[in-house]
Amino acid sequence: MSIDIKPHAYDPATQPELFDGVLARRVVAFVIDFIIVAVPVVLAAMFIFAFGIVTLGLGFALYWLLPSATVIWALVYFGATLGGPNSATLGMRVVDLEMRTWYGAPAYFVLGAVHAIAFWFTVSFFTPFVLLVAFFNDRRRLLHDILLGTVIINNAARASALRPSMQAVRAG
Numbered sequence: 001m002s003i004d005i006k007p008h009a010y011d012p013a014t015q016p017e018l019f020d021g022v023l024a025r026r027v028v029a030f031v032i033d034f035i036i037v038a039v040p041v042v043l044a045a046m047f048i049f050a051f052g053i054v055t056l057g058l059g060f061a062l063y064w065l066l067p068s069a070t071v072i073w074a075l076v077y078f079g080a081t082l083g084g085p086n087s088a089t090l091g092m093r094v095v096d097l098e099m100r101t102w103y104g105a106p107a108y109f110v111l112g113a114v115h116a117i118a119f120w121f122t123v124s125f126f127t128p129f130v131l132l133v134a135f136f137n138d139r140r141r142l143l144h145d146i147l148l149g150t151v152i153i154n155n156a157a158r159a160s161a162l163r164p165s166m167q168a169v170r171a172g
Helices: 022-054 059-081 090-094 109-126 128-136 144-149 155-170
Strands: 098-099 150-154
Touching: 022 059, 022 098, 022 150, 059 109, 090 098, 098 109, 109 128, 109 144, 128 144, 144 150, 144 155, 150 155
Parallel strands: none
Antiparallel strands: 098 150
């Protein structure tokens, strides 16, 4: 029985253009994704409120469904977008990021959903200080990235645009 151990696909020493500015753009992507997840939830809450008024209070009972629906919506959003052909959420696409496995494969639905769950759990249990992990590793991976074997990198278009400037810095 042999075990196939794959090497890391992305090396920050030889491919710095893949990791340049990723952390700052990841914050922007998070804000965009938060808004995308929150807007339908707020609209649903407003609908339930109006429905509760129209039904003389009976519709307010639907509020007990809102937390579960929010979690399901978020998991579907992250699973579908990270597991899609771009391996990136809409926020990540805006800032030219994508998620890959440590050995270079694109993300898939379950990995995207579990990535969101791992983020929520690590930030909930270890406070936001868990995000400091990114400053202590070369690939700028967060704790949930390390646990799941993923890496967030610049997409091919951004990396190719950065490559000439990175080569000039190394040469000079």
